[in-house]
Amino acid sequence: MADLTLRPAEDVDAAAIGAIxxxxxxxxxxxxxxxxxxxxERRAWLAARDERAPVWVAEHDEAVVAWGALAPVSHRPWYHGVAEYTVYVSESGRGAGVGRVILETLVAIAPGHGYWKLVGMIxxxxxxxxxxxxxxxxxxxxIHRAHAQAAGRWRDVALLELHLTEEISG
Ligand SMILES: CC(C)(COP(=O)(O)OP(=O)(O)OC[C@H]1O[C@@H](n2cnc3c(N)ncnc32)[C@H](O)[C@@H]1OP(=O)(O)O)[C@@H](O)C(=O)NCCC(=O)NCCS
Structure with missing residues (x-):
């Protein structure tokens, strides 16, 4: 999708983020x-996030079409450099490369928020x-087998990771 604008989420984006x-x-x-x-609900969610839990949105034609977020995976201090990412694209905007742009943005900003690794649970x-x-x-x-239940059914979860520093990548 051409003409995407990426920026940190603001209070005014809450409804669009929730709908997506x-x-x-x-x-x-x-x-x-x-x-x-x-x-x-999303306004409260946004307000509760801090420097370690950024949320970004992608805008197209002045409408928010996707959002992505980072959050620490653990409160344990030795894991402070590991964040889980989240990416959501509006149904109508999917399959056009928007998710890719959001996730690339999260990867790019993560070190600035103190992270050395991103994980995805998919x-x-x-x-x-x-x-x-x-x-x-x-x-x-x-793959975590039967990691949690959704609608009364046990679901597996694939664990993905990306190291962000040269020291430990590869
Ligand atoms: C997962 C999601 C974020 C992908 O966003 P998107 O903008 O549709 O994805 P992109 O267009 O950037 O494509 C990314 C890759 O996924 C592939 N893809 C996109 N839609 C697909 C589909 N329906 N089936 C199979 N592959 C698909 C693309 O081909 C591309 O792969 P490639 O790089 O190998 O060509 C989007 O489908 C979504 O919001 N889903 C609901 C929320 C979710 O599941 N989030 C992930 C968990 S945090």
Missing amino acids: YDEGIAGGNATFATGVHDAA LPENTAGLRLAAGCGFRQVG
């Missing part, structure tokens, strides 16, 4: 999260999510 998140949840293969995420049925990660250089390091 809900589309992803409805697809059934993106997340274990449930529920509906309206503007008020349901194995999420073909687009797996291909997106692979295209951005992530490698699959394993």
Whole structure:
């Protein structure tokens, strides 16, 4: 998709971020999260995030078409350099390279937020999510079997990782 603008999310983006998140949840293969995420809920979610948990949006024609976020994987201090990424593209914007641009942006900003590694936790049925990660250089390091339940069914989760520093990459 041409003419994408990438920028940190603002309060005013809350409704669009929530609507895009809900589309992803409805697809059934993106997340274990449930529920509906309206503007008020997402505004609170945005407000609770700090320097270590950035959220970025992609705009096209002045409309938010995707968002991505980083969050620390653990409160344990020795894991402080490891973040999990999240990428959600609006249904109508998928398959046009937007997810790729968002994930590349997260990879680019992550070191500035103190991260040395990104991990992705993707349901194995999420073909687009797996291909997106692979295209951005992530490698699959394993599969958690029956990691959590969605709609009463145990689901596996593929674990992906990308080292961000030359010292440990390769
Ligand atoms: C996963 C998701 C973010 C991908 O975003 P996107 O903008 O559609 O992806 P892109 O167009 O950048 O394509 C990325 C790769 O996925 C592939 N892809 C995209 N849609 C696909 C589909 N429906 N089936 C198979 N592969 C697909 C592309 O071909 C590309 O692979 P390539 O680099 O090998 O050619 C998007 O489908 C989405 O928002 N899904 C719901 C939320 C989710 O599952 N997020 C991932 C977990 S955080």
